[in-house]
Amino acid sequence: MPAILRIENLNKTYPGGLTALKSVSLEIQEGEIFALLGPNGAGKTTLIGIVCGLVNATAGKVTAGGHDVLRQPRQARALIGLVPQELATEAFETVQAAVTFSRGLFGCAPNPALVEKVLRTLSLWDKRGSKIMALSGGMKRRVMIAKALVHEPRILFLDEPSAGVDVELRRDMWQTVRELKRQGVTIILTTHYIEEAEEMADRIGVIHKGELMLVEEKSRLMRQLGRRELRLHLTEALPALPPQLSAYALTLTDDGLTMVFSFNEDREQARIPALLREVGQLGVSFKDLETQQSSLEDIFVSLVRSRS
Secondary structure (H helix, E strand, O other), X not given: OOEEEEEEXXXXXXXXXXEEEEXXXXXXXXXXXXXXXXXXXXXXXXXXXXXXXXXXXXXXXXXXXXXXXXXOHHHHHHOEEEEOOOOOOOOOOEHHHHHHXXXXXXXXXXXXXXXXXXXXXXXXXXXXXXXXXXXXXXXXXXHHHHHHHOOOOOEEEEEOOOOOOOHHHHHHHHHHHHHHHHOOOEEEEEEOOHHHHHHHOOEEEEEEOOEEEEEEEHHHHXXXXXXXXXXXXXXXXXXXXXXXXXOOOEEEOOOOOEEEEEEOOHHHHOOHHHHHHHHHHOXXXXXXXXXXXXXXXXXXXXXXXXXX
């Protein structure tokens, strides 16, 4: 797939001396969902602001659909929709009026049929005559997405899309994002909900203190960095691990009742049958076994700690 968004050696230092971005380079492929993870102050919002033309970079280059965001701002911005973290809407406008007005801001001709389609996609059509002030937080966020989509952008930025949204509405939001992807929209989201990235993203980027620490396919990231554990729940507590098992990466829980084998490679996983045979030959009995895999949250915390 071709890259629809290219970020090259992007740097941003604010007048007070704060360096928000340090030589960030990134390519986003057309039609993918890319999740950018990072703690508060990592540089996520600054990066989005530069791409959307809201913040000036100190150095570097950004192109959207081949258009330089600095030299061709109108053409680049027309390709981009932004749903900011803050719920900034005109409280006394109706849903339909607010969305229609947003399309006009981009110089697009009126298109009532498209407005209706966007509102129906986001389950807002029944609320089209409601004033925004009367809507719930989750519905207001849907209105923000509708306003970002109504000029038919090819790239959609979602900055903390689930902030302030309950679990049920968050799941609905995820379904909406998947539908947008099926329609060909490229989606970049920032999130504090690791579950959100794990559920939806094709690729994951981790940013910390203005530096892009890694960019990787979600499945490959889980495979490379996500450790798995085999836990053997023993029938009787052991005072210590049998020395005959020293060849394995084993640990024993403090209560002596669980033996833990950690692995993250296929060749390590292949040793499990031999381990179980040796445990049986030693007369160590267990009543249950289970496997666990690191979540993206575990990986993220580990990466950030390693750079702190």
